Amino acid sequence: MSDADARFLTPELCAALPGLQLRSRRPAPTRGIGQHHSRARGEGLEFSQYRSYEPGDDLRRVDWKLYARSDRYFVREAERDSPLTLWLLVDATASMGQCDARRPDWSRLGAARALAAACMELALRQGDRFGLALVSNARLDVVPAGTGSRQRDRCLLALHELKAGGSWPDESALRPVWERAGRGDLVLMLSDLFDDAGVVLLQRLARAGREVSSVQILTAEERDFPFKGGHRFRDPETGAELLTDAGAVRDRFIEAFTQARAALAARLAGAGIAHATHVLDEPLDAPLRRLFARPDRRGA
Incomplete structure:
Protein backbone atom coordinates (compact mmCIF):
# COMPACT_ATOMS: atom_id res chain seq x y z
CA MET A 1 0.00 0.00 0.00
CA SER A 2 1.38 3.41 -0.97
CA ASP A 3 1.70 6.43 1.33
CA ALA A 4 -0.99 8.16 -0.73
CA ASP A 5 -3.32 5.22 -0.20
CA ALA A 6 -2.73 5.32 3.55
CA ARG A 7 -3.96 8.93 3.66
CA PHE A 8 -7.39 7.81 2.46
CA LEU A 9 -7.78 4.33 3.95
CA THR A 10 -8.83 4.19 7.58
CA PRO A 11 -8.01 1.21 9.83
CA GLU A 12 -11.66 0.10 9.67
CA LEU A 13 -11.57 0.07 5.88
CA CYS A 14 -8.31 -1.89 5.80
CA ALA A 15 -9.74 -4.42 8.25
CA ALA A 16 -12.87 -4.82 6.09
CA LEU A 17 -11.09 -5.61 2.82
CA PRO A 18 -10.59 -9.38 3.38
CA GLY A 19 -14.35 -9.77 3.80
CA LEU A 20 -15.21 -7.95 0.56
CA GLN A 21 -15.32 -9.05 -3.07
CA LEU A 22 -16.04 -6.93 -6.12
CA ARG A 23 -18.25 -8.98 -8.42
CA SER A 24 -20.81 -8.69 -11.15
CA ARG A 25 -24.14 -10.49 -11.28
CA ARG A 26 -23.58 -10.83 -15.03
CA PRO A 27 -20.89 -13.10 -16.52
CA ALA A 28 -17.74 -11.17 -17.46
CA PRO A 29 -17.34 -11.13 -21.26
CA THR A 30 -13.55 -10.74 -21.30
CA ARG A 31 -10.71 -13.21 -20.96
CA GLY A 32 -7.96 -12.98 -18.42
CA ILE A 33 -6.94 -13.95 -14.93
CA GLY A 34 -9.09 -12.66 -12.09
CA GLN A 35 -11.82 -13.74 -9.71
CA PRO A 83 -10.92 -9.65 -14.53
CA LEU A 84 -13.72 -7.24 -13.77
CA THR A 85 -13.51 -3.59 -14.77
CA LEU A 86 -14.57 -1.24 -11.97
CA TRP A 87 -15.54 2.35 -12.72
CA LEU A 88 -15.76 4.67 -9.73
CA LEU A 89 -18.08 7.57 -10.54
CA VAL A 90 -17.28 10.21 -7.90
CA ASP A 91 -19.57 13.20 -7.43
CA ALA A 92 -17.57 16.29 -6.47
CA THR A 93 -20.23 18.93 -7.07
CA ALA A 94 -20.58 21.74 -4.51
CA SER A 95 -22.94 19.87 -2.18
CA MET A 96 -20.30 17.14 -1.70
CA GLY A 97 -18.17 19.66 0.19
CA GLN A 98 -20.67 19.75 3.06
CA CYS A 99 -19.61 18.69 6.56
CA ASP A 100 -21.28 18.43 9.96
CA ALA A 101 -20.70 21.22 12.47
CA ARG A 102 -19.32 18.71 14.97
CA ARG A 103 -16.70 17.54 12.46
CA PRO A 104 -15.94 20.34 10.02
CA ASP A 105 -12.86 18.54 8.66
CA TRP A 106 -14.82 15.55 7.31
CA SER A 107 -16.95 16.15 4.23
CA ARG A 108 -19.03 14.00 1.95
CA LEU A 109 -16.20 14.22 -0.59
CA GLY A 110 -13.73 13.02 2.05
CA ALA A 111 -15.90 9.96 2.63
CA ALA A 112 -16.23 9.40 -1.13
CA ARG A 113 -12.43 9.52 -1.53
CA ALA A 114 -11.96 6.97 1.26
CA LEU A 115 -14.58 4.61 -0.14
CA ALA A 116 -13.08 4.93 -3.62
CA ALA A 117 -9.59 4.19 -2.29
CA ALA A 118 -10.88 1.07 -0.53
CA CYS A 119 -12.53 -0.19 -3.72
CA MET A 120 -9.36 0.45 -5.73
CA GLU A 121 -7.28 -1.45 -3.20
CA LEU A 122 -9.75 -4.31 -3.38
CA ALA A 123 -9.65 -4.31 -7.18
CA LEU A 124 -5.86 -4.30 -7.07
CA ARG A 125 -5.82 -7.36 -4.80
CA GLN A 126 -8.27 -9.18 -7.09
CA GLY A 127 -6.31 -8.40 -10.24
CA ASP A 128 -9.17 -6.30 -11.62
CA ARG A 129 -9.06 -3.22 -13.81
CA PHE A 130 -10.31 0.08 -12.40
CA GLY A 131 -10.73 3.69 -13.48
CA LEU A 132 -12.28 6.97 -12.35
CA ALA A 133 -15.00 9.25 -13.68
CA LEU A 134 -14.95 12.50 -11.68
CA VAL A 135 -17.81 15.01 -11.78
CA SER A 136 -17.03 18.56 -10.68
CA ASN A 137 -17.69 22.13 -11.83
CA ALA A 138 -20.07 21.04 -14.60
CA ARG A 139 -17.46 18.83 -16.23
CA LEU A 140 -16.35 15.20 -16.29
CA ASP A 141 -12.74 14.07 -15.98
CA VAL A 142 -11.75 10.46 -16.62
CA VAL A 143 -8.78 8.38 -15.52
CA PRO A 144 -8.82 5.47 -18.01
CA ALA A 145 -9.11 1.97 -16.56
CA GLY A 146 -5.92 0.07 -15.87
CA THR A 147 -4.32 -2.34 -13.43
CA GLY A 148 -1.44 -2.39 -10.99
CA SER A 149 0.00 -0.17 -8.30
CA ARG A 150 0.90 2.62 -10.72
CA GLN A 151 -2.73 2.81 -11.82
CA ARG A 152 -3.81 2.98 -8.19
CA ASP A 153 -1.39 5.80 -7.47
CA ARG A 154 -2.53 7.65 -10.60
CA CYS A 155 -6.13 7.43 -9.41
CA LEU A 156 -5.26 8.42 -5.85
CA LEU A 157 -3.50 11.53 -7.12
CA ALA A 158 -6.59 12.49 -9.11
CA LEU A 159 -8.75 12.00 -6.01
CA HIS A 160 -6.34 14.06 -3.91
CA GLU A 161 -6.54 16.97 -6.36
CA LEU A 162 -10.34 16.78 -6.65
CA LYS A 163 -12.18 19.75 -5.14
CA ALA A 164 -15.92 20.07 -4.57
CA GLY A 165 -17.57 22.74 -6.68
CA GLY A 166 -20.19 23.61 -9.24
CA SER A 167 -23.04 21.41 -10.45
CA TRP A 168 -23.60 18.38 -12.66
CA PRO A 169 -22.62 18.70 -16.32
CA ASP A 170 -25.16 18.34 -19.10
CA GLU A 171 -25.82 14.99 -20.74
CA SER A 172 -23.38 15.52 -23.61
CA ALA A 173 -20.47 16.01 -21.20
CA LEU A 174 -21.19 12.60 -19.64
CA ARG A 175 -20.63 10.79 -22.93
CA PRO A 176 -17.18 9.40 -21.90
CA VAL A 177 -18.90 7.31 -19.21
CA TRP A 178 -20.87 5.52 -21.94
CA GLU A 179 -17.85 5.19 -24.20
CA ARG A 180 -15.53 3.70 -21.59
CA ALA A 181 -17.77 1.68 -19.24
CA GLY A 182 -18.50 -1.45 -21.25
CA ARG A 183 -21.39 -3.85 -20.97
CA GLY A 184 -20.91 -5.97 -17.85
CA ASP A 185 -18.53 -3.48 -16.20
CA LEU A 186 -19.20 -2.55 -12.59
CA VAL A 187 -20.03 1.14 -12.06
CA LEU A 188 -20.11 2.42 -8.46
CA MET A 189 -21.35 5.95 -7.87
CA LEU A 190 -20.32 7.77 -4.70
CA SER A 191 -22.60 10.77 -4.31
CA ASP A 192 -25.25 12.51 -2.23
CA LEU A 193 -27.59 11.72 -5.16
CA PHE A 194 -29.34 15.06 -4.78
CA ASP A 195 -28.95 15.86 -8.49
CA ASP A 196 -31.55 14.05 -10.57
CA ALA A 197 -29.12 14.02 -13.50
CA GLY A 198 -26.92 11.63 -11.54
CA VAL A 199 -29.79 9.26 -10.80
CA VAL A 200 -30.89 9.33 -14.44
CA LEU A 201 -27.33 8.45 -15.49
CA LEU A 202 -27.34 5.41 -13.18
CA GLN A 203 -30.68 4.25 -14.55
CA ARG A 204 -29.50 4.56 -18.14
CA LEU A 205 -26.28 2.68 -17.39
CA ALA A 206 -28.24 -0.13 -15.74
CA ARG A 207 -30.64 -0.39 -18.69
CA ALA A 208 -27.63 -0.56 -21.03
CA GLY A 209 -26.28 -3.67 -19.30
CA ARG A 210 -23.77 -2.16 -16.90
CA GLU A 211 -23.63 -3.53 -13.36
CA VAL A 212 -24.50 -0.46 -11.28
CA SER A 213 -24.22 0.19 -7.54
CA SER A 214 -24.47 3.41 -5.56
CA VAL A 215 -23.60 4.78 -2.14
CA GLN A 216 -25.55 7.85 -1.05
CA ILE A 217 -23.45 9.94 1.32
CA LEU A 218 -25.38 12.07 3.83
CA THR A 219 -24.47 14.34 6.73
CA ALA A 220 -25.60 13.52 10.26
CA GLU A 221 -27.36 16.89 10.35
CA GLU A 222 -29.56 15.87 7.41
CA ARG A 223 -30.51 12.70 9.24
CA ASP A 224 -31.10 14.29 12.68
CA PHE A 225 -31.85 17.98 11.92
CA PRO A 226 -30.43 19.16 15.28
CA PHE A 227 -30.90 22.89 14.56
CA LYS A 228 -32.80 25.18 16.92
CA GLY A 229 -34.19 28.70 16.75
CA GLY A 230 -33.75 30.96 13.78
CA HIS A 231 -31.40 29.39 11.25
CA ARG A 232 -30.20 30.34 7.79
CA PHE A 233 -29.90 27.45 5.34
CA ARG A 234 -27.92 27.88 2.13
CA ASP A 235 -27.89 25.72 -1.00
CA PRO A 236 -24.17 25.24 -1.82
CA GLU A 237 -24.84 24.81 -5.54
CA THR A 238 -27.36 27.57 -6.24
CA GLY A 239 -26.51 29.95 -3.40
CA ALA A 240 -30.21 30.23 -2.51
CA GLU A 241 -30.84 30.94 1.19
CA LEU A 242 -33.74 30.23 3.51
CA LEU A 243 -34.20 31.81 6.94
CA THR A 244 -36.62 29.86 9.13
CA ASP A 245 -37.41 28.69 12.65
CA ALA A 246 -35.57 25.37 12.68
CA GLY A 247 -37.48 23.96 15.64
CA ALA A 248 -40.82 24.63 14.00
CA VAL A 249 -39.94 22.83 10.77
CA ARG A 250 -37.88 19.96 12.21
CA ASP A 251 -40.59 17.28 12.17
CA ARG A 252 -41.74 18.21 8.66
CA PHE A 253 -38.17 18.16 7.37
CA ILE A 254 -37.36 14.74 8.84
CA GLU A 255 -40.59 13.28 7.48
CA ALA A 256 -40.01 14.72 4.00
CA PHE A 257 -36.35 13.71 3.97
CA THR A 258 -37.21 10.15 5.05
CA GLN A 259 -39.83 9.89 2.32
CA ALA A 260 -37.38 11.23 -0.28
CA ARG A 261 -34.78 8.62 0.70
CA ALA A 262 -37.35 5.84 0.49
CA ALA A 263 -38.51 7.04 -2.93
CA LEU A 264 -34.92 7.14 -4.18
CA ALA A 265 -34.21 3.63 -2.89
CA ALA A 266 -37.34 2.33 -4.63
CA ARG A 267 -36.40 4.09 -7.86
CA LEU A 268 -32.92 2.56 -7.86
CA ALA A 269 -34.18 -0.89 -6.90
CA GLY A 270 -36.66 -0.71 -9.76
CA ALA A 271 -33.72 -0.22 -12.13
CA GLY A 272 -31.82 -3.17 -10.63
CA ILE A 273 -29.26 -0.92 -8.94
CA ALA A 274 -27.70 -2.11 -5.67
CA HIS A 275 -27.85 0.75 -3.19
CA ALA A 276 -26.47 1.62 0.25
CA THR A 277 -26.44 4.76 2.39
CA HIS A 278 -23.55 6.18 4.40
CA VAL A 279 -23.95 8.91 7.02
CA LEU A 280 -20.77 10.79 7.94
CA ASP A 281 -20.81 9.72 11.60
CA GLU A 282 -21.18 6.02 10.76
CA PRO A 283 -18.45 3.42 10.10
CA LEU A 284 -17.06 3.81 6.59
CA ASP A 285 -16.93 0.08 5.92
CA ALA A 286 -20.69 -0.45 6.45
CA PRO A 287 -21.91 0.49 2.93
CA LEU A 288 -19.16 -1.59 1.31
CA ARG A 289 -20.08 -4.60 3.44
CA ARG A 290 -23.68 -4.20 2.36
CA LEU A 291 -22.79 -4.06 -1.34
CA PHE A 292 -19.76 -6.32 -1.60
CA ALA A 293 -19.66 -8.73 1.34
CA ARG A 294 -18.17 -12.05 0.26
CA PRO A 295 -20.87 -14.73 -0.03
CA ASP A 296 -19.20 -16.75 2.72
CA ARG A 297 -19.10 -13.72 5.06
CA ARG A 298 -22.74 -12.58 4.83
CA GLY A 299 -24.40 -12.55 8.20
CA ALA A 300 -21.06 -12.94 9.97
Missing part, protein backbone atom coordinates in the same frame (compact mmCIF):
# COMPACT_ATOMS: atom_id res chain seq x y z
CA HIS A 36 -14.88 -13.53 -11.96
CA HIS A 37 -16.59 -16.12 -14.14
CA SER A 38 -16.40 -15.58 -17.88
CA ARG A 39 -18.61 -16.89 -20.66
CA ALA A 40 -15.51 -18.37 -22.30
CA ARG A 41 -14.81 -22.01 -21.57
CA GLY A 42 -11.55 -23.88 -21.72
CA GLU A 43 -8.69 -24.28 -19.34
CA GLY A 44 -9.38 -22.43 -16.13
CA LEU A 45 -9.42 -22.61 -12.36
CA GLU A 46 -12.93 -23.85 -11.59
CA PHE A 47 -14.41 -27.07 -13.04
CA SER A 48 -17.47 -26.51 -15.21
CA GLN A 49 -18.39 -29.72 -17.11
CA TYR A 50 -17.23 -32.72 -19.14
CA ARG A 51 -17.53 -33.02 -22.89
CA SER A 52 -16.53 -35.69 -25.38
CA TYR A 53 -12.97 -35.64 -26.66
CA GLU A 54 -12.47 -34.03 -30.05
CA PRO A 55 -9.39 -34.31 -32.29
CA GLY A 56 -6.92 -31.60 -31.41
CA ASP A 57 -7.85 -31.40 -27.73
CA ASP A 58 -4.95 -31.28 -25.30
CA LEU A 59 -4.46 -34.82 -23.94
CA ARG A 60 -3.58 -33.33 -20.55
CA ARG A 61 -7.25 -32.35 -20.17
CA VAL A 62 -8.52 -35.91 -20.67
CA ASP A 63 -9.94 -37.40 -17.46
CA TRP A 64 -8.18 -40.79 -17.46
CA LYS A 65 -10.02 -42.03 -14.36
CA LEU A 66 -13.33 -41.47 -16.08
CA TYR A 67 -11.96 -43.21 -19.19
CA ALA A 68 -11.07 -46.25 -17.08
CA ARG A 69 -14.67 -46.47 -15.84
CA SER A 70 -16.46 -45.73 -19.11
CA ASP A 71 -13.97 -46.69 -21.85
CA ARG A 72 -14.70 -43.32 -23.43
CA TYR A 73 -12.60 -40.17 -23.64
CA PHE A 74 -13.91 -37.09 -21.84
CA VAL A 75 -12.28 -33.68 -21.53
CA ARG A 76 -12.59 -31.55 -18.41
CA GLU A 77 -13.80 -28.00 -19.11
CA ALA A 78 -13.59 -25.11 -16.72
CA GLU A 79 -14.94 -21.58 -16.67
CA ARG A 80 -12.24 -19.08 -17.41
CA ASP A 81 -11.68 -16.52 -14.68
CA SER A 82 -11.84 -13.00 -16.04
Whole structure:
Protein backbone atom coordinates (compact mmCIF):
# COMPACT_ATOMS: atom_id res chain seq x y z
CA MET A 1 0.00 0.00 0.00
CA SER A 2 1.38 3.41 -0.97
CA ASP A 3 1.70 6.43 1.33
CA ALA A 4 -0.99 8.16 -0.73
CA ASP A 5 -3.32 5.22 -0.20
CA ALA A 6 -2.73 5.32 3.55
CA ARG A 7 -3.96 8.93 3.66
CA PHE A 8 -7.39 7.81 2.46
CA LEU A 9 -7.78 4.33 3.95
CA THR A 10 -8.83 4.19 7.58
CA PRO A 11 -8.01 1.21 9.83
CA GLU A 12 -11.66 0.10 9.67
CA LEU A 13 -11.57 0.07 5.88
CA CYS A 14 -8.31 -1.89 5.80
CA ALA A 15 -9.74 -4.42 8.25
CA ALA A 16 -12.87 -4.82 6.09
CA LEU A 17 -11.09 -5.61 2.82
CA PRO A 18 -10.59 -9.38 3.38
CA GLY A 19 -14.35 -9.77 3.80
CA LEU A 20 -15.21 -7.95 0.56
CA GLN A 21 -15.32 -9.05 -3.07
CA LEU A 22 -16.04 -6.93 -6.12
CA ARG A 23 -18.25 -8.98 -8.42
CA SER A 24 -20.81 -8.69 -11.15
CA ARG A 25 -24.14 -10.49 -11.28
CA ARG A 26 -23.58 -10.83 -15.03
CA PRO A 27 -20.89 -13.10 -16.52
CA ALA A 28 -17.74 -11.17 -17.46
CA PRO A 29 -17.34 -11.13 -21.26
CA THR A 30 -13.55 -10.74 -21.30
CA ARG A 31 -10.71 -13.21 -20.96
CA GLY A 32 -7.96 -12.98 -18.42
CA ILE A 33 -6.94 -13.95 -14.93
CA GLY A 34 -9.09 -12.66 -12.09
CA GLN A 35 -11.82 -13.74 -9.71
CA HIS A 36 -14.88 -13.53 -11.96
CA HIS A 37 -16.59 -16.12 -14.14
CA SER A 38 -16.40 -15.58 -17.88
CA ARG A 39 -18.61 -16.89 -20.66
CA ALA A 40 -15.51 -18.37 -22.30
CA ARG A 41 -14.81 -22.01 -21.57
CA GLY A 42 -11.55 -23.88 -21.72
CA GLU A 43 -8.69 -24.28 -19.34
CA GLY A 44 -9.38 -22.43 -16.13
CA LEU A 45 -9.42 -22.61 -12.36
CA GLU A 46 -12.93 -23.85 -11.59
CA PHE A 47 -14.41 -27.07 -13.04
CA SER A 48 -17.47 -26.51 -15.21
CA GLN A 49 -18.39 -29.72 -17.11
CA TYR A 50 -17.23 -32.72 -19.14
CA ARG A 51 -17.53 -33.02 -22.89
CA SER A 52 -16.53 -35.69 -25.38
CA TYR A 53 -12.97 -35.64 -26.66
CA GLU A 54 -12.47 -34.03 -30.05
CA PRO A 55 -9.39 -34.31 -32.29
CA GLY A 56 -6.92 -31.60 -31.41
CA ASP A 57 -7.85 -31.40 -27.73
CA ASP A 58 -4.95 -31.28 -25.30
CA LEU A 59 -4.46 -34.82 -23.94
CA ARG A 60 -3.58 -33.33 -20.55
CA ARG A 61 -7.25 -32.35 -20.17
CA VAL A 62 -8.52 -35.91 -20.67
CA ASP A 63 -9.94 -37.40 -17.46
CA TRP A 64 -8.18 -40.79 -17.46
CA LYS A 65 -10.02 -42.03 -14.36
CA LEU A 66 -13.33 -41.47 -16.08
CA TYR A 67 -11.96 -43.21 -19.19
CA ALA A 68 -11.07 -46.25 -17.08
CA ARG A 69 -14.67 -46.47 -15.84
CA SER A 70 -16.46 -45.73 -19.11
CA ASP A 71 -13.97 -46.69 -21.85
CA ARG A 72 -14.70 -43.32 -23.43
CA TYR A 73 -12.60 -40.17 -23.64
CA PHE A 74 -13.91 -37.09 -21.84
CA VAL A 75 -12.28 -33.68 -21.53
CA ARG A 76 -12.59 -31.55 -18.41
CA GLU A 77 -13.80 -28.00 -19.11
CA ALA A 78 -13.59 -25.11 -16.72
CA GLU A 79 -14.94 -21.58 -16.67
CA ARG A 80 -12.24 -19.08 -17.41
CA ASP A 81 -11.68 -16.52 -14.68
CA SER A 82 -11.84 -13.00 -16.04
CA PRO A 83 -10.92 -9.65 -14.53
CA LEU A 84 -13.72 -7.24 -13.77
CA THR A 85 -13.51 -3.59 -14.77
CA LEU A 86 -14.57 -1.24 -11.97
CA TRP A 87 -15.54 2.35 -12.72
CA LEU A 88 -15.76 4.67 -9.73
CA LEU A 89 -18.08 7.57 -10.54
CA VAL A 90 -17.28 10.21 -7.90
CA ASP A 91 -19.57 13.20 -7.43
CA ALA A 92 -17.57 16.29 -6.47
CA THR A 93 -20.23 18.93 -7.07
CA ALA A 94 -20.58 21.74 -4.51
CA SER A 95 -22.94 19.87 -2.18
CA MET A 96 -20.30 17.14 -1.70
CA GLY A 97 -18.17 19.66 0.19
CA GLN A 98 -20.67 19.75 3.06
CA CYS A 99 -19.61 18.69 6.56
CA ASP A 100 -21.28 18.43 9.96
CA ALA A 101 -20.70 21.22 12.47
CA ARG A 102 -19.32 18.71 14.97
CA ARG A 103 -16.70 17.54 12.46
CA PRO A 104 -15.94 20.34 10.02
CA ASP A 105 -12.86 18.54 8.66
CA TRP A 106 -14.82 15.55 7.31
CA SER A 107 -16.95 16.15 4.23
CA ARG A 108 -19.03 14.00 1.95
CA LEU A 109 -16.20 14.22 -0.59
CA GLY A 110 -13.73 13.02 2.05
CA ALA A 111 -15.90 9.96 2.63
CA ALA A 112 -16.23 9.40 -1.13
CA ARG A 113 -12.43 9.52 -1.53
CA ALA A 114 -11.96 6.97 1.26
CA LEU A 115 -14.58 4.61 -0.14
CA ALA A 116 -13.08 4.93 -3.62
CA ALA A 117 -9.59 4.19 -2.29
CA ALA A 118 -10.88 1.07 -0.53
CA CYS A 119 -12.53 -0.19 -3.72
CA MET A 120 -9.36 0.45 -5.73
CA GLU A 121 -7.28 -1.45 -3.20
CA LEU A 122 -9.75 -4.31 -3.38
CA ALA A 123 -9.65 -4.31 -7.18
CA LEU A 124 -5.86 -4.30 -7.07
CA ARG A 125 -5.82 -7.36 -4.80
CA GLN A 126 -8.27 -9.18 -7.09
CA GLY A 127 -6.31 -8.40 -10.24
CA ASP A 128 -9.17 -6.30 -11.62
CA ARG A 129 -9.06 -3.22 -13.81
CA PHE A 130 -10.31 0.08 -12.40
CA GLY A 131 -10.73 3.69 -13.48
CA LEU A 132 -12.28 6.97 -12.35
CA ALA A 133 -15.00 9.25 -13.68
CA LEU A 134 -14.95 12.50 -11.68
CA VAL A 135 -17.81 15.01 -11.78
CA SER A 136 -17.03 18.56 -10.68
CA ASN A 137 -17.69 22.13 -11.83
CA ALA A 138 -20.07 21.04 -14.60
CA ARG A 139 -17.46 18.83 -16.23
CA LEU A 140 -16.35 15.20 -16.29
CA ASP A 141 -12.74 14.07 -15.98
CA VAL A 142 -11.75 10.46 -16.62
CA VAL A 143 -8.78 8.38 -15.52
CA PRO A 144 -8.82 5.47 -18.01
CA ALA A 145 -9.11 1.97 -16.56
CA GLY A 146 -5.92 0.07 -15.87
CA THR A 147 -4.32 -2.34 -13.43
CA GLY A 148 -1.44 -2.39 -10.99
CA SER A 149 0.00 -0.17 -8.30
CA ARG A 150 0.90 2.62 -10.72
CA GLN A 151 -2.73 2.81 -11.82
CA ARG A 152 -3.81 2.98 -8.19
CA ASP A 153 -1.39 5.80 -7.47
CA ARG A 154 -2.53 7.65 -10.60
CA CYS A 155 -6.13 7.43 -9.41
CA LEU A 156 -5.26 8.42 -5.85
CA LEU A 157 -3.50 11.53 -7.12
CA ALA A 158 -6.59 12.49 -9.11
CA LEU A 159 -8.75 12.00 -6.01
CA HIS A 160 -6.34 14.06 -3.91
CA GLU A 161 -6.54 16.97 -6.36
CA LEU A 162 -10.34 16.78 -6.65
CA LYS A 163 -12.18 19.75 -5.14
CA ALA A 164 -15.92 20.07 -4.57
CA GLY A 165 -17.57 22.74 -6.68
CA GLY A 166 -20.19 23.61 -9.24
CA SER A 167 -23.04 21.41 -10.45
CA TRP A 168 -23.60 18.38 -12.66
CA PRO A 169 -22.62 18.70 -16.32
CA ASP A 170 -25.16 18.34 -19.10
CA GLU A 171 -25.82 14.99 -20.74
CA SER A 172 -23.38 15.52 -23.61
CA ALA A 173 -20.47 16.01 -21.20
CA LEU A 174 -21.19 12.60 -19.64
CA ARG A 175 -20.63 10.79 -22.93
CA PRO A 176 -17.18 9.40 -21.90
CA VAL A 177 -18.90 7.31 -19.21
CA TRP A 178 -20.87 5.52 -21.94
CA GLU A 179 -17.85 5.19 -24.20
CA ARG A 180 -15.53 3.70 -21.59
CA ALA A 181 -17.77 1.68 -19.24
CA GLY A 182 -18.50 -1.45 -21.25
CA ARG A 183 -21.39 -3.85 -20.97
CA GLY A 184 -20.91 -5.97 -17.85
CA ASP A 185 -18.53 -3.48 -16.20
CA LEU A 186 -19.20 -2.55 -12.59
CA VAL A 187 -20.03 1.14 -12.06
CA LEU A 188 -20.11 2.42 -8.46
CA MET A 189 -21.35 5.95 -7.87
CA LEU A 190 -20.32 7.77 -4.70
CA SER A 191 -22.60 10.77 -4.31
CA ASP A 192 -25.25 12.51 -2.23
CA LEU A 193 -27.59 11.72 -5.16
CA PHE A 194 -29.34 15.06 -4.78
CA ASP A 195 -28.95 15.86 -8.49
CA ASP A 196 -31.55 14.05 -10.57
CA ALA A 197 -29.12 14.02 -13.50
CA GLY A 198 -26.92 11.63 -11.54
CA VAL A 199 -29.79 9.26 -10.80
CA VAL A 200 -30.89 9.33 -14.44
CA LEU A 201 -27.33 8.45 -15.49
CA LEU A 202 -27.34 5.41 -13.18
CA GLN A 203 -30.68 4.25 -14.55
CA ARG A 204 -29.50 4.56 -18.14
CA LEU A 205 -26.28 2.68 -17.39
CA ALA A 206 -28.24 -0.13 -15.74
CA ARG A 207 -30.64 -0.39 -18.69
CA ALA A 208 -27.63 -0.56 -21.03
CA GLY A 209 -26.28 -3.67 -19.30
CA ARG A 210 -23.77 -2.16 -16.90
CA GLU A 211 -23.63 -3.53 -13.36
CA VAL A 212 -24.50 -0.46 -11.28
CA SER A 213 -24.22 0.19 -7.54
CA SER A 214 -24.47 3.41 -5.56
CA VAL A 215 -23.60 4.78 -2.14
CA GLN A 216 -25.55 7.85 -1.05
CA ILE A 217 -23.45 9.94 1.32
CA LEU A 218 -25.38 12.07 3.83
CA THR A 219 -24.47 14.34 6.73
CA ALA A 220 -25.60 13.52 10.26
CA GLU A 221 -27.36 16.89 10.35
CA GLU A 222 -29.56 15.87 7.41
CA ARG A 223 -30.51 12.70 9.24
CA ASP A 224 -31.10 14.29 12.68
CA PHE A 225 -31.85 17.98 11.92
CA PRO A 226 -30.43 19.16 15.28
CA PHE A 227 -30.90 22.89 14.56
CA LYS A 228 -32.80 25.18 16.92
CA GLY A 229 -34.19 28.70 16.75
CA GLY A 230 -33.75 30.96 13.78
CA HIS A 231 -31.40 29.39 11.25
CA ARG A 232 -30.20 30.34 7.79
CA PHE A 233 -29.90 27.45 5.34
CA ARG A 234 -27.92 27.88 2.13
CA ASP A 235 -27.89 25.72 -1.00
CA PRO A 236 -24.17 25.24 -1.82
CA GLU A 237 -24.84 24.81 -5.54
CA THR A 238 -27.36 27.57 -6.24
CA GLY A 239 -26.51 29.95 -3.40
CA ALA A 240 -30.21 30.23 -2.51
CA GLU A 241 -30.84 30.94 1.19
CA LEU A 242 -33.74 30.23 3.51
CA LEU A 243 -34.20 31.81 6.94
CA THR A 244 -36.62 29.86 9.13
CA ASP A 245 -37.41 28.69 12.65
CA ALA A 246 -35.57 25.37 12.68
CA GLY A 247 -37.48 23.96 15.64
CA ALA A 248 -40.82 24.63 14.00
CA VAL A 249 -39.94 22.83 10.77
CA ARG A 250 -37.88 19.96 12.21
CA ASP A 251 -40.59 17.28 12.17
CA ARG A 252 -41.74 18.21 8.66
CA PHE A 253 -38.17 18.16 7.37
CA ILE A 254 -37.36 14.74 8.84
CA GLU A 255 -40.59 13.28 7.48
CA ALA A 256 -40.01 14.72 4.00
CA PHE A 257 -36.35 13.71 3.97
CA THR A 258 -37.21 10.15 5.05
CA GLN A 259 -39.83 9.89 2.32
CA ALA A 260 -37.38 11.23 -0.28
CA ARG A 261 -34.78 8.62 0.70
CA ALA A 262 -37.35 5.84 0.49
CA ALA A 263 -38.51 7.04 -2.93
CA LEU A 264 -34.92 7.14 -4.18
CA ALA A 265 -34.21 3.63 -2.89
CA ALA A 266 -37.34 2.33 -4.63
CA ARG A 267 -36.40 4.09 -7.86
CA LEU A 268 -32.92 2.56 -7.86
CA ALA A 269 -34.18 -0.89 -6.90
CA GLY A 270 -36.66 -0.71 -9.76
CA ALA A 271 -33.72 -0.22 -12.13
CA GLY A 272 -31.82 -3.17 -10.63
CA ILE A 273 -29.26 -0.92 -8.94
CA ALA A 274 -27.70 -2.11 -5.67
CA HIS A 275 -27.85 0.75 -3.19
CA ALA A 276 -26.47 1.62 0.25
CA THR A 277 -26.44 4.76 2.39
CA HIS A 278 -23.55 6.18 4.40
CA VAL A 279 -23.95 8.91 7.02
CA LEU A 280 -20.77 10.79 7.94
CA ASP A 281 -20.81 9.72 11.60
CA GLU A 282 -21.18 6.02 10.76
CA PRO A 283 -18.45 3.42 10.10
CA LEU A 284 -17.06 3.81 6.59
CA ASP A 285 -16.93 0.08 5.92
CA ALA A 286 -20.69 -0.45 6.45
CA PRO A 287 -21.91 0.49 2.93
CA LEU A 288 -19.16 -1.59 1.31
CA ARG A 289 -20.08 -4.60 3.44
CA ARG A 290 -23.68 -4.20 2.36
CA LEU A 291 -22.79 -4.06 -1.34
CA PHE A 292 -19.76 -6.32 -1.60
CA ALA A 293 -19.66 -8.73 1.34
CA ARG A 294 -18.17 -12.05 0.26
CA PRO A 295 -20.87 -14.73 -0.03
CA ASP A 296 -19.20 -16.75 2.72
CA ARG A 297 -19.10 -13.72 5.06
CA ARG A 298 -22.74 -12.58 4.83
CA GLY A 299 -24.40 -12.55 8.20
CA ALA A 300 -21.06 -12.94 9.97
